[in-house]
Amino acid sequence: MTDAADLTARLIRCPSVTPEEGGALALLEGVLADAGFEVHRVDRNGTPNLFARWGAKGARTFGFNGHTDVVPAGDPAAWTHPPFSGLVEEGVIWGRGATDMKSGVAAFAAAAVDFVTATPPDGAIILAITGDEEGPAQDGTRALLDWMAEHDERMDVCIVGEPSNPDFMGEMMKIGRRGSVTFRIKATGLQGHAAYPHRARNPLHALTRFLDDLIASPLDEGTEHFDPSGLQITSIDCGNPASNVIPATATAVVNIRFNDLHSGASLTADLEKRAAAIEAETGVSLSISANISGESFLTKPGAFVDLVRDVVTQETGHQPELSTSGGTSDARFVKDHCPVVEFGLVGHFMHQVDERVPVAQVQQLQSIYRRILERFFA
Structure with a gap:
C-alpha cells in the first residue's frame, strides 16, 4: 500500500x-x-x-x-x-x-x-x-x-x-x-482651492456618492445553494497631502463575491450604469475597470x-x-x-x-x- x-x-x-x-x-x-x-x-x-x-x-x-x-x-x-x-x-x-x-x-x-x-x-x-x-x-x-x-x-x-x-x-x-470580480474606479474632477469649491469639481464627493449607492442595499438575498452576494470596499485613495486642496482624481477598489444570480458582465454593466448617472449629475468622470477572477x-x-x-x-x-x-x-x-x-x-x-x-x-x-x-x- x-x-x-x-x-x-x-x-x-x-x-x-x-x-x-x-x-x-x-x-x-x-x-x-x-x-x-x-x-x-x-x-x-x-x-x-x-x-x-x-x-x-x-x-x-x-x-x-x-x-x-x-x-x-x-x-x-x-x-x-x-x-x-x-x-x-x-x-x-x-x-x-x-x-x-x-x-x-x-x-x-x-x-x-x-x-x-x-x-x-x-x-x-x-x-x-x-x-x-x-x-x-x-x-x-x-x-x-x-x-x-x-x-x-x-x-x-x-x-x-x-x-x-x-x-x-x-x-x-x-x-x-461564488464568483469574484474586482472593480477599480477612478474619479476625475477638477482640482481647486478648498475655500472656493465652485471653481472645482471634487472627485471624492462623486466617488463617495457612488460607493454609498453600492452599499446602500444588498445585491440579493441568496439562492437555494448560495449565500447572499457580498460587496466590500477595500481601498479609497486620492494621494492628497494638503488639507486645503480639492484633488483632481480619486480612486477606489471594490470586490464582489457573487452567486448564481449574477455574472461578472452583469455586475460590470450595473456599476457602469450607476457611474454614468452620477457622472451626469456631478460632472465628475467615473471610469471603471473590472478583473473577473472567476464566475x-x-x-x-x-x-x-x-x-x-x-x-x-x-x-x-x-x-x-x-x-x-x-x-x-x-x-x-x-x-x-x-x-x-x-x-x-x-x-x-x-x-x-x-x-x-x-x-x-x-x-x-x-x-x-x-x-x-x-x-x-x-
Whole structure:
C-alpha cells in the first residue's frame, strides 16, 4: 500500500514556493510512472504542470485536480520546525503545504496508484496537477485543460482535493463556488482651492456618492445553494497631502463575491450604469475597470455528488454539507470541462506559520478517495 502520509512529507521537503517547481512534480512523475501512468510535463510560460493518465484514452475517466505550489513560509525562525522539513512527529506532519495542499495531492495520487495496482478498472484515471494555483493561475490548471483539449483527453468527472472541511472530516464538500470580480474606479474632477469649491469639481464627493449607492442595499438575498452576494470596499485613495486642496482624481477598489444570480458582465454593466448617472449629475468622470477572477458555478446534486457524499458519510460517520462557501479555487476552471466537486482535509493552519496536518487525517482522505474510485468504476 502506498503511504500517503510519507508522500506528503516527501512533497513538503520540495521547496515549491510559487512559481518554483522545487522538485515536487518530478517526485510525483516518478511515483506515477512507476505505477504505469502515462505522464507528461505540461509547462507553459515557465509554469510547471503535470498530466498523468492510467488506462485508455477515451475510456470512462475519473479525474483529480490539485496543486503542489505553496505560499511563502515567511520567517523560518517563527516556525517550531523548519517549514520545509516535512517532519513527522507524534502523528503530525509539519511544513508548508501540509494542509494546502500537498497532503491532498499525496492522498489522491496514493489512492489512484493502489487502486489501479490492486483492481485495474475498466476505464481511466487522470491526475491534473499544477504548480500555479497560489500564483496568477493563468498557466496552471488552465494550461492543463488547454493541453487536454488539444490531445483529446477528457475527464467525465473530477474531484479537486483542496481542503474543504472547516473543523472536522466529513463536515463539508464544495459543489460550487461564488464568483469574484474586482472593480477599480477612478474619479476625475477638477482640482481647486478648498475655500472656493465652485471653481472645482471634487472627485471624492462623486466617488463617495457612488460607493454609498453600492452599499446602500444588498445585491440579493441568496439562492437555494448560495449565500447572499457580498460587496466590500477595500481601498479609497486620492494621494492628497494638503488639507486645503480639492484633488483632481480619486480612486477606489471594490470586490464582489457573487452567486448564481449574477455574472461578472452583469455586475460590470450595473456599476457602469450607476457611474454614468452620477457622472451626469456631478460632472465628475467615473471610469471603471473590472478583473473577473472567476464566475459563480454549481455542480447540481445528482449521481456524482451523491456518490462522493455517500462515501464520505460511510468513511467519516458525518454527512457533509453541500456548500458553495469560501473563496475561489481551480474548480472554477475545471467546471467548464466536466462536473466537479471539492473534497479534502480540514483547513486548519492553511497559509499559517506552523502549518501541519495529522497523519491519520491524510490516511483517512486516501481511504475516501480509494473508495470513491471503487464505487465509480463498480
